[in-house]
Amino acid sequence: MRAVILAAGVGNRIAAAHEGPKALLRFGGRSLLERHLDILARAGINEIVIGTGYREGDIATELSRLGKLHVRLVHNPDYRQGSVVTLWSLREAVTAGGDVIVMDADVLYDRRMIERLVASRHRNVLLMDRGFVPGEEPVKICLAEGRIVEFRKKVEVAHDTVGESVGFFRFDAAGARALIEAARVYVEGGRGAAPHEEAIRDLLRAAAPGVFGVEDVTGLPWLEIDFPEDLARAEREVLPRLGIEAGPRIASRSSAALASGMTDLIESSFSARRSARRSCRRCS
Numbered sequence: 001m002r003a004v005i006l007a008a009g010v011g012n013r014i015a016a017a018h019e020g021p022k023a024l025l026r027f028g029g030r031s032l033l034e035r036h037l038d039i040l041a042r043a044g045i046n047e048i049v050i051g052t053g054y055r056e057g058d059i060a061t062e063l064s065r066l067g068k069l070h071v072r073l074v075h076n077p078d079y080r081q082g083s084v085v086t087l088w089s090l091r092e093a094v095t096a097g098g099d100v101i102v103m104d105a106d107v108l109y110d111r112r113m114i115e116r117l118v119a120s121r122h123r124n125v126l127l128m129d130r131g132f133v134p135g136e137e138p139v140k141i142c143l144a145e146g147r148i149v150e151f152r153k154k155v156e157v158a159h160d161t162v163g164e165s166v167g168f169f170r171f172d173a174a175g176a177r178a179l180i181e182a183a184r185v186y187v188e189g190g191r192g193a194a195p196h197e198e199a200i201r202d203l204l205r206a207a208a209p210g211v212f213g214v215e216d217v218t219g220l221p222w223l224e225i226d227f228p229e230d231l232a233r234a235e236r237e238v239l240p241r242l243g244i245e246a247g248p249r250i251a252s253r254s255s256a257a258l259a260s261g262m263t264d265l266i267e268s269s270f271s272a273r274r275s276a277r278r279s280c281r282r283c284s
Contacts, residue, residue: 082192123172148212
């Protein structure tokens with residue numbers, strides 16, 4: 001299994017508080033990039049490709065400082081367009097065969113999220129947090145009777161369960177090829193301003209039942225860093241809860257079967273939790 005990290009964007013919404021790629025934001029003395037690489041290594045993933053664009057040299061310098069010279073960079077010269085273009089620029093890495101994790105670079109999170117992806121019984125899987133603050137900003141995963149029926153910020157379809165996407169996904173070889181084909185349609189069709197989530201949405205909507213699954217990570221601390229106020233939130237609400245990162249690494253899917261078993265229990269009880277509060281904060 002390998003990982004592909006999307007880290008090309010400028011981060012205009014946080015520019016007033018941070019200069020440079022968001023992957024280099026530092027929390028507890030460590031950059032997000034350093035945390036990604038360490039967490040992936042704990043999960044047994046050392047083949048890593050990063051899609052870069054804005055200030056690529058800064059990311060290369062950080063990798064050199066960390067001694068992570070095995071990590072490969074793929075430059076997207078059109079990084080000011082939508083992230084679907086970065087996904088398309090990573091097409092060779094995404095479709096190199098076998099399972100691949102595709103992940104955003106601007107997230108501070110608990111290592112167990114990656115472990116859930118690695119251990120999942122689903123061959124194509126999304127991470128969902130039901131404990132989110134409703135609004136226009138979160139990308140939402142909507143389920144109806146256990147099936148994914150929508151994946152977007154604005155939801156207009158009937159559903160019985162909803163959660164926020166963490167921005168981390170796992171695809172098998174066939175799913176990865178289909179994802180890149182969906183990205184190609186956007187780029188070659190003149191819709192390069194779209195986020196990569198739109199390509200994933202098209203893939204989800206076209207998939208047969210059972211091709212994609214969800215791992216519920218509600219309760220695990222995480223935060224996508226988009227706005228200046230997120231910096232303080234991350235320091236205050238997420239970072240203090242990440243001491244678990246010092247725990248033992250997992251060796252394989254079988255050694256993390258407990259996480260998959262928990263997902264089975266979660267899925268079987270979705271309907272019983274439909275009335276649960278949806279106004280709680282994701283890090284509460």
